[in-house]
Amino acid sequence: MLSRTLLLGAASVLAMSSFAHAETLTIATVNNGDMVRMQKLTDDFAKKNPDIKLEWVTLEENVLRQRVTTDIATKGGQYDVMTIGTYEVPIWAKQGWLLPLDGLGADYDKADLLPAIDAAVSVDGKLYASPFYGESAMVMYRTDLAEKAGVKISEKPTWDEIADAAKKMTDKSTETYGICLRGKAGWGENMALLTAMSNSFGGRWFDEKWQPQFDQPEWKKALTFYVDLMKEAGPPGASSNGFNENLALFQTGKCGIWIDATVAASFVTNPKDSKVADKVGYALFPTGGVENHGNWLWAWNLGIPAGTKKAEAAQKFVSWATDKAYTELVASKEGWANVPPGTRKSLYANPEYEKAAPFAKITLDAMNAANTTKPTVKPVPYTGGQFVAIPEFQGIGTAVGQQFSAALAGSMKVDQALQSAQALTTREMTKGGYIK
């Protein structure tokens, strides 16, 4: 009896150890279209790596950020691969929360990454996250409305040019509004646009001593311009419009000009969802008297938390999901227009992609024009284009965004909004130890 029990025990131990060879990676990711597509294509990864099993945790951006931050800060080790934005990469890399990606294999070809993206996910020349898709911001406008109004938008427009065109395109009797811009409060919503806009007017968030700059003429000029333009040529209730709402407005033909993330181009030109698919023209992000196109740059990237025990398998996965072969896999299954854009030079040199995506060239130009290491005309102590890459920015950015959204709604004057933005940012930065 005893020997039989022992035998059984030994057998189960053996069985267990053979199980242990199959590693399970837990991947935390945002739920946007490209990421969901990746999840569907995992069969290809499983075929190439039969000894690695994948578990997906797909979440909404804000929930994901909160959950992943807790885990990585406490070295909880629940996740082996996580999707993070360009905002987190430099902050987390400096904290030692991310593993440097040095084992991505020979096929990865780091030199193929777009320089702006490479700079955004590297710290001291080392790659800390691998870009999955990237975006900048640009002008999208209705070519038919522009023609009707008798205006021309140049390839590198100024804000005055945009304002003039927007006012002429507006026809409130047919619910056609010249310009749609983000107004919903949030560091990733209206503040992304307004920070880029302030950059293009020569403004900056902080001077070299971390003093907030909302009391300077550049911010006043940018915000006044934004509020006045939106009042005259924007849709009603603009202070609650984010990316999604503006996309719906543009797709249904209610906007003349929309200035937002380049990734929107593939949605507005998709005839399945958009009524204006064949009437969209593009231009670079406008400038306001200085040579600065806003420096908007964002990418979703795959990073490996320092707490993982499966670093090798995790790198294998990251490499599969972000190398050139993955682009071809998506193209073969879903067509070239659906491949994740904005990370690699080779994609933009591909004639098939250019044919499928008429916005490819302008997207590339916009991304190349963005410089997140020197985002403003005047010197700054921070990096980041449409955001400031410090941990406190989520809170400060959203609070300031609420003031500016109120100014747009008309419940606050522009001067008032700037004053309270200045006061609250000074307070938070003093608390954070930046202002001595």
Next chain:
Amino acid sequence: MARSVTTQRKLTFTILGWAIGLLIFFPILWTFLTSFKTEGTAVATPPQFLFFDWTLENYHEVQNRSDYMKHVTNSVVISVGSTLIGLALAIPAAWAMAFSPTKRTKDVLMWMLSTKMMPPVGVLVPLYLIFRDWGLLDTRLGLVAVLTMINLPIIVWMLYTYFKEIPGEILEAARMDGASLMKEIVYVLTPMAVPGIASTMLLNIILAWNEAFWTLNLTAANAAPLTAFIASYSSPEGLFWAKLSAASTMAIAPILIMGWFSQKQLVRGLTFGAVK
């Protein structure tokens, strides 16, 4: 004359009741309808109410993308488990406070309630570290423990108010007849308090079912309940209203159906009293 006034009144109240009911129910109805639309019709202006091409595409898509049954099982285990353990702890506690109060009973009750006043995020990191060290992260056991503790004050408070309504003399009478403490609680108190206990239980299952802070932060892939399932479909930039509606409908369906069946119990419990 008097009769017609009453009828008129009845009619007015009925209409008013239905109107308010429909108003409150409308978002759920709208979610349900949207789940059968295509993404295009979901955001169409003017909104389409009933006459659109009904489709099951969203439900297929949601089924393909996530493991619904796993999330439902987790939700059921977590909400029912935490409520049952909570009741087992709270019934004796509420009995003691209702029938043998001391000088400090009120303070104890207030102290229990005060734990609910702390924002949960304040204890997230310490709790996360404890969970990490005890290997409880992403386990149902861990979530049951947390939700039990979080809802315990509410369970105790609710039971305490129900027990308070039962005259102590009835229990005394049982004692006179020689019932032991155990018998007194099981055979006398509990049957009389069944409506109260039932509604406490139902309310807590609903609370635990909907709890979205701890269930999201302490789980990853294995123990994630329906809250995590929903969170994978909403998005600040999301374009998928129809899919989100399908996921929402699937997430609230079990608890909604349970609520319908136990409506009578709930209402009776909320208006419960020994003398009524």
